[in-house]
Amino acid sequence: MNRVLQGINNDNIVNESTIITIGGVDQHILIRGNRVNNPIILFLHGGPGIPSSPNAVQYQTRIEDHFLVINWDQRGAGKSYYDNIPKETMNLEQFVSDTAEVIDFLLTKFNRKKLYIAGQSFGSIIGLDIITRYPEKFYAYIGIGQVIDLKENEKISYDFLLEKSKEKKHVTALKELEEIGAPPYANLLRDISIQRKWLNEFDCIERKCNIYKELKDNSSDKEFENIVKGASFTATNLLTHLFERGINFFNTIQEIEVPAYFCMGRYDYASPSMIVDKYVKQLKAPKKECIWFEHSAHFPDYEEPVKFVNLLLRILEETYY
Secondary structure, three states, rough: EEEEEEOOOOOOEEEEEEEEEEOOOEEEEEEEEEOOOEEEEEEEEOOOOOHHHHHHHHHHHHHHHEEEEEEEEEOOOOOOOOOOOHHHHOOHHHHHHHHHHHHHHHHHHHOOOEEEEEEEHHHHHHHHHHHHHOOEEEEEEEEEOOOOOOOHHHHHHHHHHHHHHHHOHHHHHHHHHHHHHHOOOOOOOHHHHHHHHHHHHHHOOOOOOHHHHHHHOOOOOOHHHHHHHHHHHHHHHHHHHHHHHOEEEEHHOEEOOEEEEEEEEEOOOOOOOHHHHHHHHHHHOEEEEEEEEOOOOOOOOHHHHHHHHHHHHHHHHOOOO
């Protein structure tokens, strides 16, 4: 199935919302840009299960001047959520396979050889994996709130939050954190939800943005209902799978063949940036760089948008040939 909801407005401007069948499931792709011939950049959203497409106009308008910007609602997220999605397909291998299909669809549709790919949070797990498998299809990789080692990620995040609660003498936070205990969590979905609640309260996920509020503001009631349902469905199935499987790129991906840029929020303790910094130092790549966003947490592309756009322009200069 390939159903175009809106099409190309003229020879240059693209504003296209498309449903295509990916891995046996209808999935939504939003394509926007001011010139159809600009290089393609595919954004892989995080969550998992939290689509970026509703907020694309709010945060990515400047990027559309220089790229053909693609936001894909991954399996089970946003407009790609349906009640009948097989639970057994909610696993990392399926998401990587879906991503490969999306990439081939875009390269074929726009008659390109390569594109740029940016992965945020969960999307960065897919992103680092996919560039390792198909390096010939990418100009460069941009990791945002990059996940490297889930076990170490949760340990550092919890320890930081515990110390922060003590420092602030926040009795309620301290009590709830001590009750769930250090990771690995006994009740993953409940405990990680509590931990993330306090992480957000202390401005270590979002500092200048409010993703859920903005998703609601930028969606119809029905669309937002689907976002909430999809996020719950994805957390219940995919998040549990990820923690059972484990992610540790220190052990599994030590070399890549694609230039890689890692956007790191100074206050990010959802995916602590010091882990990324350590990983990049040992990573072998034709070009690699850590870019610190000093006023951001887990969403540097949203919280420092001008700096992020300027970085993308520099990446274009360095890699688009």
